[in-house]
Amino acid sequence: MRISCPCCGPRDRREFTYYGAADYLNRPALDADASAWDDYLHLRDNPAGETRDLWYHDPCGTWVAVTRDTVTHAVIAAEAVA
């Protein structure tokens, strides 16, 4: 699997660290109720198909949101988020 780092270009999957679902980008408001925080921290979809998750490109330090397909392993998009 290869991911296009928005800074460095297409690189091998070994150069990236997986962080988790892109849901981590949608942090609830501080005063959100407990169920919103429970969703945020613990509840994840497990799709067969398109999914979006966060990866860290170790060599350059770019956080990348990757849209990919868990069935075909196709990487559909990669965008810098930090």
Next chain:
Amino acid sequence: MADLSAREPCAGLGLPLTLGGCRLAALPVERITAIQPFPGKVAAVETVLRAQGLRFPAPGHSHEAGGARIVWAGRETAFLFGMAAPEGLSAHAALSDQSDGWAGLRLEGPDARAVLARLLPIDLRAGAFEPEACARAPLNHMQVLIRRAGEAAFDLFVYRSMAGTAVHELTDAMRAVAARQAAVR
């Protein structure tokens, strides 16, 4: 009182070393300055560098002028090798002396790319990694800054503390490639 004497980062590591079609040597120690432009100051940094015949490199690129090299070394970061930071640069960029922090190695010869292919997951063929191209990449579990120094020559910079491990990894790969070449011939 302790008797402290300066040692080069690759001292005592058995370099230079030739194995098969490959030679590994320590690069001469030079001044290295990290340049990190302040927000919105890349153009001002460019202006200062241009007077030296240099440019601030785009990701994956390096430039050479008058014995000095400027090498992309990370996001909004370039390393200037072989000259002091030009006058006026510190007004537009954070500068830090990195000279003692890195160990430089040169791997060259017809098998250099085959050796690196065992350690680095990046495409080092000339079409994808032309002379003066550079990258931050993993050399097994170590981060390196690699730059193509010639048709069959690569310069590798690792954190100084990892010089011994880097030489060990590279030597192992050189030995394996040399043995394979000998078996095939």
